[in-house]
Amino acid sequence: xxxxxxxxxxxxxxxxxxxxxxxxxxxxxxxxxxxxxDGSRDRTKEICHEQGIICISHRINRGQGAALETGKxxxxxxxxxxxxxxxxxxxxxxxxxxxxxxxxxxxxADITLGSRFLDDRxxxxxxxxYFILFPAKIFNWIFTGIWLTDAHCGFRALSRKAALxxxxxxxxxxxxxxxxxxxxxxxxxxxxxxxxxxxxxxxQGFRGGLRIVKNLLISRIK
Amino acid sequence: xxHECGIGFPLAPxxxxxxxxxxxxxxxxxxxxxxxxxxxxxFVLAKVSLRFRERKISLKEFIFWIVFWLAVMLxxxxxxxxxxxxxxxxxxxxxxxxxxxSVVVLFYLVFRIFVKLDNIDAAITKVVRKEALEExxxxxxxxxxxxxxxxxxxxxxxxxxxxxxxxxxxxxxxxKNRK
Numbered sequence: 178x179x180x181x182x183x184x185x186x187x188x189x190x191x192x193x194x195x196x197x198x199x200x201x202x203x204x205x206x207x208x209x210x211x212x213x214x215d216g217s218r219d220r221t222k223e224i225c226h227e228q229g230i231i232c233i234s235h236r237i238n239r240g241q242g243a244a245l246e247t248g249k250x251x252x253x254x255x256x257x258x259x260x261x262x263x264x265x266x267x268x269x270x271x272x273x274x275x276x277x278x279x280x281x282x283x284x285x286a287d288i289t290l291g292s293r294f295l296d297d298r299x300x301x302x303x304x305x306x307y308f309i310l311f312p313a314k315i316f317n318w319i320f321t322g323i324w325l326t327d328a329h330c331g332f333r334a335l336s337r338k339a340a341l342x343x344x345x346x347x348x349x350x351x352x353x354x355x356x357x358x359x360x361x362x363x364x365x366x367x368x369x370x371x372x373x374x375x376x377x378x379x380x381q382g383f384r385g386g387l388r389i390v391k392n393l394l395i396s397r398i399k
Numbered sequence: 400x401x402h403e404c405g406i407g408f409p410l411a412p413x414x415x416x417x418x419x420x421x422x423x424x425x426x427x428x429x430x431x432x433x434x435x436x437x438x439x440x441x442f443v444l445a446k447v448s449l450r451f452r453e454r455k456i457s458l459k460e461f462i463f464w465i466v467f468w469l470a471v472m473l474x475x476x477x478x479x480x481x482x483x484x485x486x487x488x489x490x491x492x493x494x495x496x497x498x499x500x501s502v503v504v505l506f507y508l509v510f511r512i513f514v515k516l517d518n519i520d521a522a523i524t525k526v527v528r529k530e531a532l533e534e535x536x537x538x539x540x541x542x543x544x545x546x547x548x549x550x551x552x553x554x555x556x557x558x559x560x561x562x563x564x565x566x567x568x569x570x571x572x573x574x575k576n577r578k
Binding site for chain 1: 510513514517520521524528530531532534535
């Protein structure tokens with residue numbers, strides 16, 4: 178169904194409750210799935226093996242950015258032409274991979290970024306939207322010069338060219354902003370694609386946001 | 400000095416003005432701490448010189464510590480120097496100057512620590528990643544897709560470039576430190 182050269186990279190940390198379901202759904206669309214187990218202490222890795230899915234294990238937890246980078250290295254080595262970032266918590270919809278990948282296949286963009294706000298299917302608590310996401314968008318714009326409708330959506334698709342150009346140094350959640358920085362630096366063509374995220378949890382709270390700012394400032398000063 | 404602070408510490412010989420010492424000098428207890436600190440500083444200076452001779456510290460470090468401990472001795476023997484230095488830069492008291500300098504130095508040191516920690520984090524991730532990828536390489540047989548190959552040409556080329564430049568940089572640094 179999905180092009181053979183598309184690889185889905187799923188960073189996972191202690192997701193035994195969700196990963197089985199997520200993989201089950203995903204497999205209906207493509208067999209090219211790479212799970213990066215970021216030092217999980219539960220049965221995440223075992224569940225992947227049970228389903229015959231490639232699982233790359235970090236011995237200790239390094240952060241989502243690090244996991245995505247590891248997954249990218251492996252995917253490139255497997256000859257991936259397109260790499261899709263997909264969450265392990267079941268909040269993303271596998272059906273939407275195709276529309277994420279389409280602009281790249283059509284040659285319109287090097288990288289597509291999912292946005293929860295291009296349409297209004299996604300329901301977000303208003304505190305999150307106005308107190309966390311909005312400052313985050315401003316912050317991204319100050320740091321990277323890129324204004325997106327969604328600051329922090331983990332649903333992305335990268336062409337091989339973009340994947341080779343972007344190299345993530347940020348191990349933690351600041352990688353989202355770092356990706357934008359590098360998009361700007363390498364003048365990659367990006368496009369936002371509306372996606373629906375199904376919410377169970379709050380995600381990065383304000384404290385998480387502060388930690389991200391700290392990480393980025395340190396990397397700037399270095 | 401103790402008397403000057405108003406602490407009535409009963410040191411009998413000093414109460415009478417001081418102890419008779421060689422060379423016709425009178426040792427007051429105000430000088431006690433100064434003597435102790437100067438002796439200590441000389442001791443440290445000797446140790447530092449030894450380390451330098453043994454090549455355990457670089458010339459830059461040696462000079463830094465010599466200057467530092469000479470400055471300590473100067474301030475101990477002539478406390479007025481701190482006031483002099485303070486007035487020179489427009490600060491009222493010597494101790495104020497010391498605090499201002501300390502704060503600046505501390506900020507700088509903390510910044511250096513942050514950078515160091517960041518570098519350590521990156522190094523750890525590099526090691527963890529390498530091991531993770533190698534481990535998967537070994538278990539290739541258990542995968543669903545059969546023709547998997549981690550002969551990552553792109554990644555290998557990029558890594559080779561990275562490693563080469565990291566290695567040359569490391570040896571350059573080593574050369575510099577040796578001088």
